[in-house]
Amino acid sequence: MPPLRVLISGGGIAGNALAFWLSKIGHDITVVERFSSLRDTGLQLDLRGHGIEVMKRMGLQEAFEAQVAPEKGIQIVDKTGRRRAFFPSTAPGEGVQNFTTEFEIMRGDMCRILHDAAVERGAKFIFGTSIEKYEDKGSSVAVHFADGRDDSFDLVVGADGLNSRTRKMMVGPSTEDGLRPLNGIVAGYFTMPQPMQEGEEYLATVYMAPGNKGLMIRRSNPENWQVYIGGKTDAFKNVPRGDVKAEKAVLTELLRGAGWETENVLRAMNTDNDFYLERMALVKLDRWFRGRVVLVGDAAWCPTANTGMGTTSGIVGAYILAGEIGRHCGRGTAKQAGKSNTGENIAKALASYDTRFRPFMDQVQKGVGEGSDWGYSLISSSFGITIIHFFAAVASFFKVNIGAMILKEQVKNWDLPDYEELLKEA
Incomplete structure (x- = not known):
């Protein structure tokens, strides 16, 4: 089929990972970021479980390992600085990660690695503007940008974080947007x-x-x-x-x-x-898409830092979304003549993405913000x-x-899918 024109709002971890995969399978990807340049700043984060496997499938393990932070573990101290407990970092290949994982990395380094890999595969980045408003016309999404430009896309993706403006526009002004402090x-x-x-x-x-x-x-x-x-x-x-x-x-x-x-x-x-x-x-929504607009990363399901799974969820979720688009819409190639029913195919892809990834996020978010705050009661x-x-x-x-x-790394009874469309070379 002809390449899908996809607009991704947000040049962070999830947005850049999605741009990588969709560009890799031949679609026409534009990432819009409201900051004036790539936000390659931020503190330390990590990958766990399925997130590590997705990073390896992206072919980025060597780039990650070159930027791994040198942290060797975590210690707990008292008010005098005396060590009360120490937990070492996870040894390579050890399995379930400790607090300090095999793949600790600065947010900026990770964002830059994903950005560069996406650009190498053809993704375009526009900095210094954002989606001002959009209209889902059924056959396309008309977008008006904050800098005054207008354009049209087959699919719009909100990857713009916890306080996502795309999410608020998607659910509408009369509906709660799923943000749960x-x-x-x-x-x-x-x-x-x-x-x-x-x-x-x-x-x-x-x-x-x-x-x-x-x-x-x-x-x-x-x-x-x-x-x-x-x-x-x-x-x-x-x-x-x-x-x-x-x-x-x-x-x-x-x-x-x-x-x-x-x-x-x-x-x-x-x-x-x-x-x-x-x-x-937290962000909790009954559905992560509406029409030709879909959410990914913290914009869709922020699990909070308490789970240790924010980055991993963003990376894995982007892989699942791209995989379902590849499975239902195929690879993009201008050499193919004619148009398939992209509207029906996109609808199937987004529904399948929601169905397949929701069990993962339900486990990661389970118990967060629910019940008693016994931990904070103790440190009172x-x-x-x-x-x-x-x-x-x-x-x-x-x-x-x-x-x-x-932490919430151990997601049970959920296997990472193998998407032939993503994993084979063009």
């Missing part, structure tokens, strides 16, 4: 100058303080710390999202005097830096934190895989 749980992220000290190791270090707060510090180079700082609080209710000055002020008040490295971290946070605040939330007091330290020390002594215990 997690009861005041927030996390701030930034990097700060902190030269590596003699004897220091490349470790993630977690510190918990009474009052539902804490921080994690990790490093991917000898010059800087990556800082994750936050907790559970109602203090952000009246703070506009994106008001960085106000967000930093609230975090400063929350963490002041909390112990360990918090004063050092707060001083660095209150400077001009790459700070970003995430207000933790010094006694509760002492209990956590005790059980962490026992788990550390017996070399328990805490990644397998607290």
Whole structure:
């Protein structure tokens, strides 16, 4: 069939992965990103389980391994900096990943790898604009961009993150868009100058303080710390999202005097830096598509950082969506004459994508934001934190895989499909 014209809104992990696959099978792919350039920034993330396999099927293992972060594990410390527990990184080929996986990588490096691979296969990127509005005409989608341009596409994909504008337009103004905040749980992220000290190791270090707060510090180079700082609080209710000055002020008040490295971290946070605040939330929708518009990644199903599966879900979901498009719509080639019933084929592909991938995401999201907040109840007091330290020390002594215990890598009774259309060379 002739190539599908596909517009992907969002040049992040899921959007770039989808652009790679659809370009690889010959379709005409345009990625639009509202930032002025590729957002190859951000802190450390990882791949787990099926996400590792998809990355290998993309032929990108060598590129990933060249950029793997040097982190060797995670430790838990008390307010004096004394280590209470340590869990090493996963050894190559070991199976279920620990907290630190085989494939730890900086977000920017991963985004750049996927972008470059997509461009190499023909995907086009447009920076500095976004979808202002669209109209699904049944036979195509007419798109009006923020920079005043108009164009038409066979399919529009929203890969524009947790607060997706595409999702809001897709469900309509009178319908809830599936965003489910997690009861005041927030996390701030930034990097700060902190030269590596003699004897220091490349470790993630977690510190918990009474009052539902804490921080994690990790490093991917000898010059800087990556800082994750936050907790559970109602203090952000009246703070506009994106008001960085106000967000930093609230975090400063929350963490002041909390112990360990918090004063050092707060001083660095209150400077001009790459700070970003995430207000933790799930996205849950009954359907990830409507007509010729479909969602992928956090825009469709954000599982929150609590699952450890955000990046993996984005990579695997993009593979499934591309695979179903390839299976139902075929490879794109201008050499083929005539038109097939692309509307019917696209509808089948999107429905099959939703049906096939939903069991995966149902397991990943299960229990998140539901029931009691027992974990935060424990870190509300010094006694509760002492209990956590005790059980962490026992788990550390017996070399328990805490990644397998607290994260959602182990998706059961779900196998990664083999898509002939994606995996064979043109």
